[in-house]
Amino acid sequence: MNNHVAIEKSNEISGLQMFAELVTELSSSTKTNDKLQSLVDYFATAPDADKVWVIAIFSGRRPRRAVNSRLMREWCLEIIGIPDWLFTECHSTVGDFSETLALLLSEVEVINRQNENLCFYLEKFIQIEKENESVKKKFIVESWQQMNSKEKFVFNKLITGSFRVGVSQKTIVNALAKTVDLSSSVIAHRISGNWDPTTTSFHELLGESTSLADFSKPYPFYLAYAIDDVVENLGEPDLWQAEWKWDGIRGQMIKRNKELFVWSRGEELMTEKFPEYFILKDLLPDGIVLDGEIIPALDGKPLPFAVLQRRIGRKNISKKQLQEAPICFFAYDLLEYNYEDWREKPLTERRQKLEEIISSFQNKSIQISEKINFNSWDELAALRKTSRDKNSEGIMLKRKHSVYKTGRKRGDWWKWKIDPLTIDCVMVYAAKGSGRRSNLYTDYTFAVKDGEELITFTKAYSGLTDKEFAQIDYFVKRNSIEKFGPVRTVKPELVFEIAFEGIAASNRHKSGVALRFPRMNRWRKDKTVDEINTLDDLKQMLKLYGK
Amino acid sequence: MANLISFTDKGLFCEAGNFYIDPWQPVERALITHAHSDHAKYGNRFYLCHKFAKPILQLRLGHNHYQTVEWNETIFMNGVKVSFHPAGHIIGSSQIRLEYQNEVWVVSGDYKREDDGISGKFEPVKCNVFITESTFGLPIFQWKPQQEIYSDIINWITKNKENGKASILIAYSLGKSQRVLQAIKETTQTIFAHGAIYNMQQTFIDAGWKLNPVVRITPETPKELLKETVVIAPPGAEGTSWMKKFYPYSIGVCSGWMQVRGNARRRNVDAGFALSDHADWNSLITTVKETGAEKVFVTHGFQAAFSRYLNEKNVAISAEVKTQFGDEDEETNSPLEIKNEEAENV
Numbered sequence: 070m071n072n073h074v075a076i077e078k079s080n081e082i083s084g085l086q087m088f089a090e091l092v093t094e095l096s097s098s099t100k101t102n103d104k105l106q107s108l109v110d111y112f113a114t115a116p117d118a119d120k121v122w123v124i125a126i127f128s129g130r131r132p133r134r135a136v137n138s139r140l141m142r143e144w145c146l147e148i149i150g151i152p153d154w155l156f157t158e159c160h161s162t163v164g165d166f167s168e169t170l171a172l173l174l175s176e177v178e179v180i181n182r183q184n185e186n187l188c189f190y191l192e193k194f195i196q197i198e199k200e201n202e203s204v205k206k207k208f209i210v211e212s213w214q215q216m217n218s219k220e221k222f223v224f225n226k227l228i229t230g231s232f233r234v235g236v237s238q239k240t241i242v243n244a245l246a247k248t249v250d251l252s253s254s255v256i257a258h259r260i261s262g263n264w265d266p267t268t269t270s271f272h273e274l275l276g277e278s279t280s281l282a283d284f285s286k287p288y289p290f291y292l293a294y295a296i297d298d299v300v301e302n303l304g305e306p307d308l309w310q311a312e313w314k315w316d317g318i319r320g321q322m323i324k325r326n327k328e329l330f331v332w333s334r335g336e337e338l339m340t341e342k343f344p345e346y347f348i349l350k351d352l353l354p355d356g357i358v359l360d361g362e363i364i365p366a367l368d369g370k371p372l373p374f375a376v377l378q379r380r381i382g383r384k385n386i387s388k389k390q391l392q393e394a395p396i397c398f399f400a401y402d403l404l405e406y407n408y409e410d411w412r413e414k415p416l417t418e419r420r421q422k423l424e425e426i427i428s429s430f431q432n433k434s435i436q437i438s439e440k441i442n443f444n445s446w447d448e449l450a451a452l453r454k455t456s457r458d459k460n461s462e463g464i465m466l467k468r469k470h471s472v473y474k475t476g477r478k479r480g481d482w483w484k485w486k487i488d489p490l491t492i493d494c495v496m497v498y499a500a501k502g503s504g505r506r507s508n509l510y511t512d513y514t515f516a517v518k519d520g521e522e523l524i525t526f527t528k529a530y531s532g533l534t535d536k537e538f539a540q541i542d543y544f545v546k547r548n549s550i551e552k553f554g555p556v557r558t559v560k561p562e563l564v565f566e567i568a569f570e571g572i573a574a575s576n577r578h579k580s581g582v583a584l585r586f587p588r589m590n591r592w593r594k595d596k597t598v599d600e601i602n603t604l605d606d607l608k609q610m611l612k613l614y615g616k
Numbered sequence: 617m618a619n620l621i622s623f624t625d626k627g628l629f630c631e632a633g634n635f636y637i638d639p640w641q642p643v644e645r646a647l648i649t650h651a652h653s654d655h656a657k658y659g660n661r662f663y664l665c666h667k668f669a670k671p672i673l674q675l676r677l678g679h680n681h682y683q684t685v686e687w688n689e690t691i692f693m694n695g696v697k698v699s700f701h702p703a704g705h706i707i708g709s710s711q712i713r714l715e716y717q718n719e720v721w722v723v724s725g726d727y728k729r730e731d732d733g734i735s736g737k738f739e740p741v742k743c744n745v746f747i748t749e750s751t752f753g754l755p756i757f758q759w760k761p762q763q764e765i766y767s768d769i770i771n772w773i774t775k776n777k778e779n780g781k782a783s784i785l786i787a788y789s790l791g792k793s794q795r796v797l798q799a800i801k802e803t804t805q806t807i808f809a810h811g812a813i814y815n816m817q818q819t820f821i822d823a824g825w826k827l828n829p830v831v832r833i834t835p836e837t838p839k840e841l842l843k844e845t846v847v848i849a850p851p852g853a854e855g856t857s858w859m860k861k862f863y864p865y866s867i868g869v870c871s872g873w874m875q876v877r878g879n880a881r882r883r884n885v886d887a888g889f890a891l892s893d894h895a896d897w898n899s900l901i902t903t904v905k906e907t908g909a910e911k912v913f914v915t916h917g918f919q920a921a922f923s924r925y926l927n928e929k930n931v932a933i934s935a936e937v938k939t940q941f942g943d944e945d946e947e948t949n950s951p952l953e954i955k956n957e958e959a960e961n962v
């Protein structure tokens with residue numbers, strides 16, 4: 070009898086352990102359905118307080134970093150007694166800092182298992198943030214001594230980094246929809262927006278009749294797939310509305326209860342970053358939600374993305390910046406009007422109302438994103454070729470009677486982007502990737518020719534298949550000229566076609582240019598290093614397309 | 617005095633005895649630590665190996681002039697005293713001890729310290745100079761006891777069965793497969809295997825080893841028979857059409873590299889089991905200490921790091937040595953090599 074009780078006790082698993090198992094399952098399963106099942110199981114059994122945190126963490130809300138990684142590294146070295154350089158070596162092999170710590174600490178004996186829940190640790194992080202170093206050290210070191218390897222890993226992750234478990238918001242919403250009695254769209258709506266996991270209970274967040282109204286909440290965005298067929302197959306051109314696809318930040322502008330909120334597609338509340346928009350609080354009617362692009366523009370003409378990047382990087386915005394690169398909102402769509410959800414109405418109706426609203430007042434901080442008039446697909450194709458001159462990435466096609474859907478959907482909305490710019494170049498440096506490519510050389514630096522010299526001009530990480538990465542990794546390991554730190558200098562032999570969306574002048578790069586969205590388009594096995602492009606070619610492109 | 621072993625472009629060379637150890641280019645006389653392809657190459661005139669290694673060498677390299685020894689048996693070659701000692705890595709794997717003019721050198725080959733019941737129990741050998749591998753020579757590599765990993769594998773198989781899936785375990789045909797097969801023999805009546813693994817297992821059984829036979833998968837094997845079964849396959853079969861037959865299935869890889877999450881994820885497998893036939897970080901250090909060697913040469917693996925660590929911690933005077941031994945994982949799994957195994961054995 071006694072025996073039985075003892076077994077039950079030891080089988081009790083803590084909230085942290087459940088979360089650690091969840092993360093392990095999510096990161097090792099390769100199929101969306103398996104991930105969904107893991108989440109459903111988790112939400113069915115985990116403590117409510119932990120669930121709130123899991124929703125928060127997987128949607129990018131985490132407590133501020135309580136301890137910096139330099140200190141965690143120091144304490145780890147102290148416990149296990151290895152030199153600093155050896156840590157560096159381990160880190161470059163593992164690729165992930167939190168995992169490196171967890172592996173190095175795996176021999177640390179569990180002396181005092183506490184079986185705490187996930188929320189205990191997260192609340193503790195907030196508590197100790199302002200404390201001095203010795204308090205932090207005591208907490209971290211003692212926590213390590215209470216955890217198994219998987220728990221140490223998630224614990225370190227919670228402090229230092231983001232979880233890349235490959236779970237989309239959609240999967241989380243679907244998993245929750247199987248646990249609570251709410252529809253997916255209501256859940257998506259409730260878990261987006263500005264709520265605080267420390268003060269919100271699971272019931273407040275996802276209870277059936279919640280009184281905790283948050284009038285800042287954006288709607289889930291409707292996203293388009295790239296068109297994978299010839300446009301002619303979309304049918305009659307007059308069933309479709311065409312717009313320019315702008316290269317800014319997709320966002321929602323909300324005015325409710327006489328307050329203004331600007332959300333990015335990444336669900337970041339960005340209102341304070343753009344003082345240009347403040348005046349819209351007075352100009353827009355109340356109870357309205359607009360979908361559009363946050364983009365710098367002068368006299369109604371969009372500026373390159375690089376301008377926006379410089380702007381976002383700054384804490385304080387100068388008068389000069391406000392003059393040189395004022396931010397505008399290019400409105401695409403109307404999602405809510407007069408506090409009424411308009412998403413089920415057809416696009417034409419939404420668009421008409423939108424035009425009516427925007428034209429009722431004149432302000433340079435907002436404008437309607439113009440429609441492209443066209444009568445045939447050929448005509449539109451010709452117009453598409455002029456995209457780059459307008460700082461546009463191409464064309465958006467929206468079926469005129471389409472409703473505003475949730476998430477990425479096929480059928481009614483398509484993006485028809487312009488072909489990227491490309492350049493042939495040679496790989497000269499390689500470094501190991503991170504995360505799932507941690508033991509492979511997958512991060513490359515490329516060079517073009519300048520006379521006899523090779524001039525590096527960009528890095529790229531993506532665009533190849535796993536098989537190609539493995540082959541290149543094999544080449545790198547056998548053709549290294551030099552190794553410093555994690556980077557290998559590689560025999561300049563492998564030629565790649567790099568595709569990119571834009572080019573800008575840069576004094577941070579030796580080549581004098583910076584590329585936007587560079588990626589490996591093709592491995593040019595048919596080309597030798599003598600046949601690659603030159604620095605002059607790059608400069609020519611800068612002249613043509615750089616602004 | 618010249619070193620007893622010098623590092624040449626053909627391999628580890630003992631000039632006094634006029635022989636090589638695990639040479640990577642054809643030589644007159646080769647002493648072989650074990651039968652993995654990066655240690656035992658084709659084309660030597662004479663092979664000396666442990667008696668358990670001979671059948672595998674024959675399978676892999678064909679008929680050659682082989683001579684075998686027992687562990688701890690002493691032979692002389694040109695006045696150099698030579699003996700083989702268990703390395704615990706795979707069946708027949710040995711460390712090779714050389715003694716000449718009162719100096720003792722030991723070449724570890726590949727080794728592991730935990731006794732897996734078939735590869736022989738590793739014995740540290742006292743020496744002046746020790747040449748060690750360092751495949752997993754970083755402190756992130758600390759193995760769990762094998763029993764724990766075995767139960768992880770068995771639990772995984774059970775779970776797959778519950779979900780109506782077959783369990784495909786990826787393991788190297790020589791070494792890992794025999795070990796895994798021993799570990800899971802109680803779990804299921806019949807274990808199916810890819811041709812490469814079947815051949816290897818059969819070679820051992822023919823040589824008198826009491827190992828469980830496996831059922832070879834052929835194009836005629838009916839799909840219905842394979843439902844929810846356990847299948848052992850070599851890395852070359854991973855991701856090929858050969859696996860279609862087992863659908864629905866779950867793939868688990870048995871390799872020390874699975875210690876790092878990213879490796880399992882990159883290979884797109886469902887489960888990784890950090891089951892290694894090499895010494896982990898602590899075992900490497902323990903071994904170096906137990907040999908009492910004052911000088912340690914570190915070969916294939918994380919040689920720079922391990923060697924530097926030994927120097928800094930005053931464990932031994934150490935230097936790293938470039939060899940052409942790769943980890944057999946990397947070598948046999950090279951994506952540039954053409955995989956004939958599948959075509960031949962399906």
Ligand SMILES: [Zn+2]
Nearest residue numbers: 650652726944
């Ligand atoms: Zn080996």
Ligand SMILES: [Zn+2]
Nearest residue numbers: 726941942943
């Ligand atoms: Zn080896």
